[in-house]
Amino acid sequence: MSETTTLKISYIFPNGDKYEGECCRTSDGVVIRKGSGTQTSASGVTYTGEWDNDKMNGRGTLTHPSGAFYSGLFRDSMYHGKGTYRFPDGTEYTGTFNNNRFEGEGEFTDSQGLVWSGMFHNKAALGLKLKVNM
Structure with a gap:
């Protein structure tokens, strides 16, 4: 082509x-x-x-x-690579995506503004740690 x-x-x-x-x-x-x-x-x-x-x-x-948005890398019209997804409620994930799913190292900011970091896989996030700002 x-x-x-x-x-x-x-x-x-x-x-x-x-x-x-x-x-x-x-x-x-x-x-x-x-x-x-x-x-x-x-x-x-x-x-x-x-x-x-x-x-x-x-x-x-x-x-x-709804107010939700994704900013980052795309592959074949899917979230793929480094990016940030913000949900309508203001919670946010920043990290690696694989075919529209959280995959790999990332950070999740909850509704209280607390930042949790760790490894994400599909809908699971085992072993997250709270990041403490000092």
């Missing part, structure tokens, strides 16, 4: 989603998202960041209408 010149477009999908940013045309003539761009879904979810192969790939920020 050889790609040619980068184009800047503004496109509204049939479902109401909107994309503004860079793209390119494949050798088959198909236009795919590649480069920097912003996509806003009809439900109000917004992604601003890097695209490759028509998916969220690279660094970006995904914001939900």
Whole structure:
């Protein structure tokens, strides 16, 4: 698949989603998202960041209408690599993600502002330690 010149477009999908940013045309003539761009879904979810192969790939920020957001690395439109996810209640996880899941070393800030660090795996976080600020 050889790609040619980068184009800047503004496109509204049939479902109401909107994309503004860079793209390119494949050798088959198909236009795919590649480069920097912003996509806003009809439900109000917004992604601003890097695209490759028509998916969220690279660094970006995904914001939900609930107030939740993720900022960090993406691979194939999933949270993957280093990032921060903030929940609508203000609690926050900063660390490593693997295919949309907390995976590896990270820190979780609870609703009282206490920071817990340790290893995370799927929905488990065994052996967390409270970080004490002195």
